[in-house]
Amino acid sequence: MSEDFLHRLSSLIPNADHIGQLPKLSNLFSPSLVLPSPTVVSSQVPSLFREPYIFSGYRPVYQKWHCYLLSLFQRHNESLNVWTHLLAAFVLLHRWWADTGTVGYTSTLASLPLWLFFVSSLMYLFLSAAAHLFQSHSEHAHYFLFFMDYVGVAVYQYGCSLGHYFYTSEPAWRDSCFGSRFLPGAAFLGWLSCAGCCFAKCKYRRPYPVGRKLCQLIPATLAYLLDISPVIHRLSTAAWMEDPALPFYALQIISFLLSAIFFSCPIPERYFPGQCDFLGQGHQIFHLFLSMCTLFQLEAFFYDYVRRRDTIVETFGENQLLCAAISFPTLFLCCILTALITMRHKQKHLKGQYKRDN
Template sequence: MSGDLLQRLSTFIPSVKPFQLSDIVVPSLPLPSPTVPCSEVPILFREPYILTGYRPVQQKWHCYLLSLFQKHNESINVWTHLLAAPVLLLHWRANLGPLGYTLDVASLPLLVFLVSSLTYLFLSAAAHLFQSHSEHAHYFFFFMDYVGVAVYQYGCCIGHYFYTSQPAWRDSLVGSLFLPGAAFFSCLTCACCCFAKSRFQRPYPVGRKACQLIPTSLAYLLDISPVVHRLFTASWAEERSLLFHALQIASFLLCAVFFSCPIPERFFPGRCDFVGQGHQIFHLFLSLCTLFQQEALFQDYVRRRDTVVEIFGSVTPGPSPLHTNAPTSEVQLFLSHSLGCSRETEKEVAFFYTTVSCDLLKQYNAALQCPVRMTSLRKHGVRVQENILFIFPAPSPCLRGKHGRQGGRYMHACATKGCY
């Protein structure tokens, strides 16, 4: 029987087609062509003082994608922003737990900043990766790069306005025009950069750089104004975020230097073709600026989350204020007799008192016997040296106030000293 089985196998095996790897493996894609000197690419793609490391034009699109792993004069420009994106995401994730981050109205500006940062990083990396394909691709991808810059500018303004700005600054003329002005200058920056890119040809005149830098500088001066105001008015010892705000300003100023001037390659032509270009250093400092900015906004978010609630309203949908019908006179009367506050303080506290929600108060629950503790008036721009106001959403064993029952909810306020 075994002989019959072997005979059958011997007749079957020759009829089976031999296995070949080419039957299941897709033919390999062509690899990117080797880099060439500047004399072999059109003048549009040449950079001042960069003599070698250019990718040939008119290759297949996948060749430029695969050039991500090739050594050329755009490699570091791509990787500096490509790696910055996961760093921001990891930094974001690392802070979610400690911050108690939840997706609500108060956290939306922080989310807008993250999305805008990832947008400019992705579009910048794509521009430097694919711009060598053709003249059309060069203009298209760099125009999209300028769109990413505009989006990032406005995302920074949103974060600075809602988390960093002081009440005195928001009440000023600059503060009242800040958001519409930021939108205008973001669009102006994008339009001027696109115009300068398409209007001027290499070798670029000074007017092209001025067309890019003037609107960008105006946009930055407006964007950074709430940060500068806070740096000069707030206490650096009490607010750790001010250090990171200072670092982001220093990083951006260094960005401006290396973006405006082709250094150090101007002094070493041909020696910075692959590593050490001014634009590469510009990318590096811009990534650091974004990281410092995100850390500063995280700390501002923790410390000033209630400011966002004050501007937007309740963090929860629907009518959930602590006491929307609380008579202002009652709050003022209590403060006048118990704290001796000024009229300005009374007005500020009365407004704040009627807009805080119970859900927000629960997030400030401390290790106390009292149900909920509220932040001090100092965080709302109210100058109270010793007295601190605490608001409780329900009758507290810590306090038996004289306030009445309004709308089915008790109102209690407690003035203490040295309890910050």
Template sequence: MPGDILQRLTTLTLSVKQLGRLPNLVQRLPSSLPSPSPTVGASHVPSLFREPHILTGYRPLRQKWYCYLLSLFQKHNESLNVWTHLLAAPVLLLRWWSNVGTLGYTLDISSLPLCLFLLSAIFCYFCSTVAHLFQSHSEQAHYYFFFMDYVGVAVYQYGCALGHYFYTSTSGWRASIIGYHFLHGTAIFGLLSSTGCCLAKSRYRKPYPVQRKICQLIPTSLAYFLGISPVVDRLLTGSWTEEPSLNFHVLQIVFFLSSALFFSCPIPECFFPGKFDIFGHGHQIFHVLLSLTTLSQLEALFQDYARKRDQVIDIFGETQIWWACVSFPILVFSCLLVAFTSMKYMHKKLKQN
């Protein structure tokens, strides 16, 4: 089983290894196309854009928008942040179609939470890709795109919760207080996660105070731990020999907790400032591990769905499934409203400065 798991995850890892060749592509573009400006050091960009221990590889501000689009093929300190999530989406789709063919997947109400999980993951990676690609245009763009990135994270959290609730949870867990309040609880925490991140981003400036981390981490952590609770219960009560999906659930937890470490700590660049500016700094590793988390989730949920698909409607009823899935666009709209409100606030704040 471990060998099979590693083989399924190899596709994404191999794709990431090819990224070292990408910087050469910008040199092969037709000469008629404009080229992005050369990257600059940290002292040439405002403090908002500087990352700890990253000394070079910053893209100059206020270039034409198409220059940032073309920087997709340029070597800079956001290159891997863009490509890891840009490549993750097609890899997820490929694994989706592979599982569809293997499991005899049918599109009906019982598979709707699984579809929304995939949609939420792709939406999250799209928002992240766009944010890292275009945020260097200006301070306003930086704030606007990362507000949308936080929307993607909140939507992804709820998409995961839907999959875990309808395919992974046990009857004993659903009868508990946590299980009873799970769906609306994860939706509320998802909205609070988006709100907390937008608030922290818009209110605090560098050097960041500890309150900024509190605004970001508390609602996001609560959303994660509630969303993963049916998986933890299943790991503690399920049969590991009869349920191979549990191996992928373990992997998703290991990958996510590892990604949280690299997100919170600037490793390894804090030990070697300037050595990991372009490739290998902590946020890039975080992106790779998060992509592996989602891929592991997809494999686990497909196996749980295959085992349970004939019972989903009998267990939950069509009404509950529909209401849970209708909550998905409501959450998206609510998070977008928070993001647009934050954009309006930042627009006024930047004009005053």
């Protein structure tokens, strides 16, 4: 089991020889083709776009959309925030293609939760990358894109819950009070997480008070504690030597907890102001660990899918699997509606602020 685990773990890491053969994309576009001026310091952008302890590397605001698209190949303080999730999405697609070919994957009801997890993972990765890439366009774009980012995170939380419930959970856990209320609770807390983040983003202005972080973290923490409960039960009761999925579940938890630390605290830039403007920001490290968490989840789910796919429909019933298929887009639509309502309220505020300033 240990050799197989190490082989699977090493397969997640790109070959260094291949990386060295990649062209330097930054050389394909001169700065004049990307943005009309080099990156600017924090005092040259509105306070909304400034990050604590990050003094330079900001892109000029109010430029054309294609400038921000092409800034994907320019060095600025959002570059790694974009590329960490884009590269993670490409690795996820590669692992999906490789693993589905290995296990003889077929599209059945038993594979539905796996599909939903995969879709939710790509959704949060691409929405997050888009938010960090285009948010400097304007105040309106900044709010709208990050509201969509929160939608992606909420949907991803629920996609994880479906995988944990149908592939990870044991009968003893499903018969507990957590198991009987798990899916409705996970859906509600996923929406609450989105609503809390949208509310905090809409209500508070820089410098952000502690209340903003609490509005984000409390619903997300509650959602995570519920979502991870079948994994914790499995890790504490199963025989690790006989279950190849458990090391990946353990790595998933470790990666997520590390990502939560760097999301919650502006470290290490707090201790090195101005030294982490391009490389080493806490948010970049948060992206990295969260991406690793997703990849470890996928590997664990594939192990459990292979082991349980012949009994999933019999264990849970077709109706419950179909309800999961319906609840997933329902949650997505609820989160989209919440984001749009919040955006409409914020748009009125921005218009009022523009009139006062002019």
